[in-house]
Amino acid sequence: MEGIGGYVFVREVGRGVHGQVFLATPPARLDVDHAPVAVKVFSADAAEDGFALMVERLHAFADLASPLLVRLHEAGLEGRTAFCSMEFEPFGSLASPTREVGRRERVEAVGRAARAVHALHEAGIVHRGVRPANILLALRRAVLAEPAVAQVLSPGEHLTGLGTRGDARDLEFVDPALMRGAPAGRHSDIWALGVTLHIALTGFGLYPALTSADPMVAARMFLRTRPEPDAGLSTRERAVVGRAIHPDPGERYPTAAAMADDIDGLPT
Missing domain, CATH: 1.10.510.10 (Transferase(Phosphotransferase) domain 1)
Structure with missing residues (x-):
């Protein structure tokens, strides 16, 4: 997969049961100074009502705008494939850090x-x-x-x-x-x-x-x-x-x- 929803994938940075995460170049509409973002692509085909509920939950999460929560950018649907984009954290996660974590x-x-x-x-x-x-x-x-x-x-x-x-x-x-x-x-x-x-x-x-x-x-x-x-x-x-x-x-x-x-x- 080379991209989705106007995002151009650079490389895969994570994979789980429910989908893949890619480092991506965002589309111009996102207005994030062309900084790379993370895009999660869900593996399950999205039902219309399921996608609407997903967007509702992600909006509620994003509305908190807490520094303790990753910054979400948008959610989208291409065909029956759902995705969402968020701020890219370059040092990985507690499960797979890219630097030493004491x-x-x-x-x-x-x-x-x-x-x-x-x-x-x-x-x-x-x-x-x-x-x-x-x-x-x-x-x-x-x-x-x-x-x-x-x-x-x-x-x-x-x-x-x-x-x-x-x-x-x-x-x-x-x-x-x-x-x-x-x-x-x-x-x-x-x-x-x-x-x-x-x-x-x-x-x-x-x-x-x-x-x-x-x-x-x-x-x-x-x-x-x-x-x-x-x-x-x-x-x-x-x-x-x-x-x-x-x-x-x-x-x-x-x-x-x-x-x-x-x-x-x-x-x-």
């Missing part, structure tokens, strides 16, 4: 993501995509990428919590309550923040045994296992992660801001 910076990045999630929650938006790959790195800050919107493009294609093309390694970011039919909310994003913090602190997730290529087998393993923070973490670190991933959503942090306060208090 432990302190990783923890601070998760704290910023938690405050970004709180801002979304206060605006009535559930992110549903919190994970290291969606925490983007700039020179002196981290920003949270756009909320998960791929599941609204083709209604009925995605299972609760894990897409039909899902990777078992992504499953641990899904609140088990969602897998049991509960609606997404503050509690589900806080779960994902807890898993993300554990990875930032240790370099690995809470479910190392989730290696099956079959999402349904992985889901059964996931629901039967109660994760515990790594024993090598400090008492305070284990307490923050443990509260965020408590099996009872009512026992987790009441807000992502409260979790961010505890993250900021961790020794680094």
